[in-house]
Amino acid sequence: MTPQQRTAFITALVLGLAYIALIPQQPWPLSWLLKPLPMLIYAALMWHAFGGATGRWLALGYVAAATGDFFLDYGERDGLFMQALLAFLVNQIALIVAFARPGAGRPMPWLRALPALLYCVLLAAWLVPRSGHLMLPVAVYLGSLLAMAVMACRVEARIGPVWLGAMLFLLADSLIGVNKFATPFPHAVLVIVCCYFTGQSLIAWGLLRVARPARS
Template identity: 30%
Template structure:
């Protein structure tokens, strides 16, 4: 990714993260989504990017999720959760063409399964009526994560992005349902912006490499 665009992305992300430590303002939902929308422009400009529409749609769905969670709507959490769930489905669809299940190993799958069991054990008693949406969200983010691990690429950006997305969502869930975290907005948003950056970077790198069987 071009150095200038990368710099702009991180400046936008840093400015929003910093703003979460101060007073809220009416257009914060646009500020929050601005770095992700920039990623969408980057993918759009990659005219030769195979099946780029799935990736663009995933990025735009993520931006919609950012705005929905930031807006003072009655059902903003469910709407935002749904948008991010759709983003994970679209990312998974993009990655499907580069799947190579031989890249998965027992240790990684076992560790991820243990993570899921622990998170659901902690969250389900605390989420009340949101139990089904939360379970559904963990299903789709699991599909995205496994798809990233199974992608036929020699780079690490994609896997790092998927891992950081798990970290960000886990921190968000723990803060929302289990216990407040210090500087939660900084922790959640910094890992989130890094996750999106590395996922898109990894997907762009992916198309330059052979597809899986």
């Protein structure tokens, strides 16, 4: 990671932690502006670190994540839920395509992907029937989450931050569905945002670590 990349990455971390620290004070003015900023910084980092198609797909993924963050916060999580779901679906698809490139040529480590596979199968069987008229969108989104997590398993030669970040991202987005459709739980927003931001940050950090060999 270059000094410029490190500075930008730390800036994104500080902004994300500031948003998390202010969650108990919500609603407060301009929270919808603060929340997307870390993902936009990660988008710029991916664009410059990878270049080419991989950089564009990763940048698109993080811009879509920033858009989903905006919709969730500005709509107070439920008001613009479908718009957020669509934005995060674009995020997942972009990451699936991008993850296929650094890991090209490596066999799929199915044992590494097993936790995500088991979790999504059990979650889908429990959550999808409880999603009411959104059963199909929720099922499609869970499928895209699973595909993203599985593709992340092949990015690194061994278990690392990309894998761990993808697992946390999978957990965070699935908990949104659990909290909305099945079992609301205390401090849901704080738990979900902590898992989500940590996951996205780990993915960005891990990708920056593999950016140079992937580019060459």
